[in-house]
Amino acid sequence: MMVRNDKLLTIVIPQHKEDESLLVRLLVSINNQVGIDFSTIDIKIIGDGGYRLNENFLHSFHQLNISYLYYAEAHGPGYARQFGLEQSFSRYIAYMDADDELNTVNALWQFVNIIHTTGDHQVIFSRYVEEHQPDVDGRKQYTLREFNPSAAYGKWLNIDFLREYGLYWHPELQHAYEDTFFLDLVLTCATDVYYLDVPTYTWLYHDNSIVRTTVDYNQKYLDQYVLEGRLWIKEISQRYPNRERFDVNNGLINIYNFYKQHPPLIDIEEQFFNEVKQYVIENADKINLRYAAQMYAEQQSQSVVQSFITFWQEQVSGLLRFKEGSGQKVLKKTLSVIIPVSSETSYIMMPLLLSINNQVQMPLNQIEILIIQDGQVMKDVDNLKTLFPQLDIRLYQTPHQMGPGPARSLGIHQANGEFVMFCDADDQVHTVNAFAKMCRQLLKYPDTDILMAKYVNEQYNQKQIVLALWDYNYGAVYPSWYRRTFLQSRGLDFHLDLHSYYEDTFFVGITMRTASRVTYSDEVIYTHRLNPNSLIHQNLTVRQSNFLVEFCRENYYWFQAAHKRFPQRLQSDIDNFVVSLYYMYESYQLYSIEVDNRMLLITKKIMLENEDYWRGWTPALQKKADNRKTGDAENISSQQLFKFIQKFMVK
Structure with a gap:
C-alpha cells in the first residue's frame, strides 16, 4: 500500500551489474553514519535488469530499511532513478550510485543539521571527492570537487518541490547525460538552493565505469x-x-x-x-x-x-535561412484570450468577439486574442481585423484537426499575456465589465495562480432557453484565468492525446492540485451558450458511449501524471475513479459488448500500471460507493459494485 509516510529521506540507488561485493562498501558507509535516526530513512535499490542481488545479503544490514525493487528489462539509470522517485514518499530524496560511498561518517548529519538550523530547502547541494586511477606505485589520488550541477550525487532534493514542478528524468536519455538534463531542470526551476560547503560523497574510481573507460566518454x-x-x-x-x-x-x-x-x-x-x-x-x-x-x-x-x-x-545548408535581426519585440499583455475554432467562417465567433470588444474599464490594448484554427482555415479570416480594429487578433493554425485541447495548448505556447483565459468560439463574455472585475480581484490577490469565477449556462427549461447559474465548474476551463508563468514553470498543459472529451477535466484537475494560490471570485463573467451542434447534443446513446470510454482514457493519462506529481494520492484517486465509472455505467444502462470491450482495453492498462495502488474491492470502497448519492449515483444502487470490479478492474 502506497501512502505518504513521515520519513525524512529516501536514498535511491540504481543497480544493474553491480554485485554484493561492490554494493557492500556503499551500504556500510550508510550504516556507519552517526547522528542519524535511521527510522527516518528509506533506502530503495532499483534493480535495473542485469545482475539480481541476493536479498539475504541486504537483510544483514539490520538497522537500515532497505527495499529491493527489481525488474527484468534494463532501461538505464535515468529510468531507475525516476522509478525510485515515484516510489518515494519522504520529504527529501538523494541519489547514490551503487559503486560509490558516503565519504564521512557524518555526511548525512550535515544535511540534517542544515535543515534543523535553516529550515527546509528545495535543493541542498554539497561538494564531493573524486577518486582517480592509481598511479604507477598503486597510490590512489583524490580531488576535492566544487558543486557539480551535472551529477545527481551529493544532493538532497525536496520531493514536494519536484512534484509541484513536474520535474523528471527524461525517458529518452537512457545511458548518457540523463543527469545533465534532470539537474539543469531542477536548478532552473529552484528558487531556494542551499550550498553546503563540505564534501559528503566520494565518486569512486572503477576501470569499467561508463565515464572512465579508455574511450573518451564524450x-x-x-x-x-x-x-x-x-x-x-x-x-x-x-x-x-x-x-x-x-x-x-x-x-x-x-x-x-x-x-x-x-x-x-x-x-x-x-x-x-x-x-x-x-x-x-x-x-x-x-x-x-x-x-x-x-x-x-x-x-x-x-x-x-x-x-x-x-x-x-x-x-x-538547405535547412533554413539564418535571421540576421534580433527578433520583434512583443508588447506584454495582461490577458491572452485563447479561442479554438473549427469552422469555415468566422460568423460563429462574432458574439464572443463583440463581447470582448465592448469591455470597459480595462484597456483593450492589454488584451490579445489568439484564434487557433483547428484543421480548417476560415475563408473570411481577413475580415476580423477590419471588423475589430481595436482588438489585437493573432491567428494560428494546427497541422490537422486535433480537437480543442491540443488547440488550446498551442495557444498557451504562443501567448504573451500575464494570464490566459480559454473561450469556446460560440460563447461570450457575460457583461461589459467582466474583465475589469477580474482585474480588481488580481489587485486584491496579486500572488494568485488561478482566478476562478462563476458563469451562466444556457439550457432548455420546458422548451424555453434560460440562464442557469453555475458556481465553480472543475470540469471546464472557461470561467477562469490562469497565470501563464505558473503553467509554464510547472510544465502544466492540456494533454495532447485528449482531443474532444475530458480535456478540460484533466487540465483543471492538474492545475488546481498544483496551484499554490487559487482565488474564487463571486462574479459571473462568462456565458456558455447553447449550441445544438456541440458534442453534448449528439445522439444520447452515442454520447454516453463516448463518455464512458473517454472517461477511462482521461483517467489513464491522469494516473500517469499522478505518478510523477502526487503519487501519495493515487490510491484515493483510483478508488474515486472506480466508483465514478461504476455509477456512470449503471446509470447509462447501455450494456453494449462493443462499449464494454473498448472500456476493458483501457481499464486493464490502468490496473496493470497501478497495481501497487489498487487494492481491489474493500469494505471501505463499498462504503465510499454507498455514501455517494448525487450526480450519476442518484437513484442507483451500489450493490453491484463488486461484480463491476470483477468485470472491468482486472489486469
Whole structure:
C-alpha cells in the first residue's frame, strides 16, 4: 500500500551489474553514519535488469530499511532513478550510485543539521571527492570537487518541490547525460538552493565505469549530448519561453565546442550529424547565427569564431535561412484570450468577439486574442481585423484537426499575456465589465495562480432557453484565468492525446492540485451558450458511449501524471475513479459488448500500471460507493459494485 509516510529521506540507488561485493562498501558507509535516526530513512535499490542481488545479503544490514525493487528489462539509470522517485514518499530524496560511498561518517548529519538550523530547502547541494586511477606505485589520488550541477550525487532534493514542478528524468536519455538534463531542470526551476560547503560523497574510481573507460566518454556519446540539448530546448520552451532564444543559440556554441574537443567516434558520427540536423530543424525560428557568434566572440578569438560560423553554415545548408535581426519585440499583455475554432467562417465567433470588444474599464490594448484554427482555415479570416480594429487578433493554425485541447495548448505556447483565459468560439463574455472585475480581484490577490469565477449556462427549461447559474465548474476551463508563468514553470498543459472529451477535466484537475494560490471570485463573467451542434447534443446513446470510454482514457493519462506529481494520492484517486465509472455505467444502462470491450482495453492498462495502488474491492470502497448519492449515483444502487470490479478492474 502506497501512502505518504513521515520519513525524512529516501536514498535511491540504481543497480544493474553491480554485485554484493561492490554494493557492500556503499551500504556500510550508510550504516556507519552517526547522528542519524535511521527510522527516518528509506533506502530503495532499483534493480535495473542485469545482475539480481541476493536479498539475504541486504537483510544483514539490520538497522537500515532497505527495499529491493527489481525488474527484468534494463532501461538505464535515468529510468531507475525516476522509478525510485515515484516510489518515494519522504520529504527529501538523494541519489547514490551503487559503486560509490558516503565519504564521512557524518555526511548525512550535515544535511540534517542544515535543515534543523535553516529550515527546509528545495535543493541542498554539497561538494564531493573524486577518486582517480592509481598511479604507477598503486597510490590512489583524490580531488576535492566544487558543486557539480551535472551529477545527481551529493544532493538532497525536496520531493514536494519536484512534484509541484513536474520535474523528471527524461525517458529518452537512457545511458548518457540523463543527469545533465534532470539537474539543469531542477536548478532552473529552484528558487531556494542551499550550498553546503563540505564534501559528503566520494565518486569512486572503477576501470569499467561508463565515464572512465579508455574511450573518451564524450566522444562515444556525442550524439546523445546533442539529443539532450534538443530535449532541453523542448522543455525550456514550455516552461521559460523568454530564455529559449538564448538557450538555442548558446546550444550552438556548446555543440560546436564539444565537437571540436571530443570529435565523435566513427561508429556514431552519422548519428551525431543526424542529431545536429534535427536540432537545427526543430529550432529554426530561434536560431540567429549573428547573435550566437557575438556570444561566442566574448570567449574566443576571431579566427575561432569564424570556424564556428563556417561549421554551422555547413550544417544548416538547405535547412533554413539564418535571421540576421534580433527578433520583434512583443508588447506584454495582461490577458491572452485563447479561442479554438473549427469552422469555415468566422460568423460563429462574432458574439464572443463583440463581447470582448465592448469591455470597459480595462484597456483593450492589454488584451490579445489568439484564434487557433483547428484543421480548417476560415475563408473570411481577413475580415476580423477590419471588423475589430481595436482588438489585437493573432491567428494560428494546427497541422490537422486535433480537437480543442491540443488547440488550446498551442495557444498557451504562443501567448504573451500575464494570464490566459480559454473561450469556446460560440460563447461570450457575460457583461461589459467582466474583465475589469477580474482585474480588481488580481489587485486584491496579486500572488494568485488561478482566478476562478462563476458563469451562466444556457439550457432548455420546458422548451424555453434560460440562464442557469453555475458556481465553480472543475470540469471546464472557461470561467477562469490562469497565470501563464505558473503553467509554464510547472510544465502544466492540456494533454495532447485528449482531443474532444475530458480535456478540460484533466487540465483543471492538474492545475488546481498544483496551484499554490487559487482565488474564487463571486462574479459571473462568462456565458456558455447553447449550441445544438456541440458534442453534448449528439445522439444520447452515442454520447454516453463516448463518455464512458473517454472517461477511462482521461483517467489513464491522469494516473500517469499522478505518478510523477502526487503519487501519495493515487490510491484515493483510483478508488474515486472506480466508483465514478461504476455509477456512470449503471446509470447509462447501455450494456453494449462493443462499449464494454473498448472500456476493458483501457481499464486493464490502468490496473496493470497501478497495481501497487489498487487494492481491489474493500469494505471501505463499498462504503465510499454507498455514501455517494448525487450526480450519476442518484437513484442507483451500489450493490453491484463488486461484480463491476470483477468485470472491468482486472489486469
